[in-house]
Amino acid sequence: MMAGPTTGRPRFADEGLFPVGQVRRLATSEPPGEVDETKRNVLKLLAVAGLVGATGGGLVAGSIQYAQPPQIGIASYPRVQLLDLDGSVLTVAKVEKEYNVMTSDVLLFNYPLRNEPNFLINLAPAQAGGPGASNVKNGIGHQNSIVAFSAICQHLGCPAPAMHFYPPGTCPQTPGGRSFYLHCTCHGSTYDAANGAANLTGPAVLPLPQVILEWDSSDDSVYAVNQVGPPVNGHLSTLQGDYPVGTQSGLTKQSGVPLCNFPP
Ligand code: FES
Secondary structure: OOOOOOOOOOOOOOHHHOOOOOOOOOOOOOOOOOOOHHHHHHHHHHHHHHHHHHHHHHHHHHHHHHOOOOOOEOOOOOOEEEEOOOOOEOEHHHHHHHOOOOOOOEEEEEOOEOOOEEEEEEOOOOOOOOOOOOOOOOOEOOOOOEEEEEOEOOOOOOEOOOEEEEOOOOOOOOHHHOOOEEEEOOOOOEEEOOOOOEEEEOOOOOOOOEEEEEEEOOOOEEEEEEEEOOOOOOOOOOOEOOOEOOOEEEOEEEOOOOOOOOOO
């Protein structure tokens, strides 16, 4: 496969879904059964204000002042078990056998909030002697090769599938000659998946936040337990801005078509 021209804005099969500059950072709807006490109190206060009517002018003013957007989020990073595509418990054995570095499919899970997608990437070689990486920063599994990074670009917040992982050898000319890189098709930022998702080329300048994974060897299961690096793009804090994912988070898969358009 030959590299395409490197001038002009990068192209991508899905780019119609993500116009240049679009930032998709909307909070999801309130989970059933979860009660936001701030919202409830605001509604109670407004109801009381309506009853007092004309005599409650001062109270109404106070109520409106109180009706700020509710703060949603969590106080600390939770321990969240990852589930496979079919809803079963995800195991390291499954990842090592089927989700290897040579697939262009993107595996995603939300953590710690429902609007914060992350890549799950196994950088180990699919076959002995093949291209791959092991003992990468914060990797888990038998080769310390399984890692997770935010799938929201640190430039203007384009999420997967505009953000994509390119298997080694997909394109002949890669940023800095790297083999393991993530590419944002919105404006061309690239990140080194084998080096903590460090930024390779702009316009982004920061690395992607990394989700810290934990391998429970008692049953081979996988947990997300923390996040390091800068906040997820668009949030002052990665812990604020939507509802938490809960105690489990399931993988989803997106197929992409890498087009090998990189900045020189
Ligand atoms: S949003 Fe601009 S490069 Fe990713």
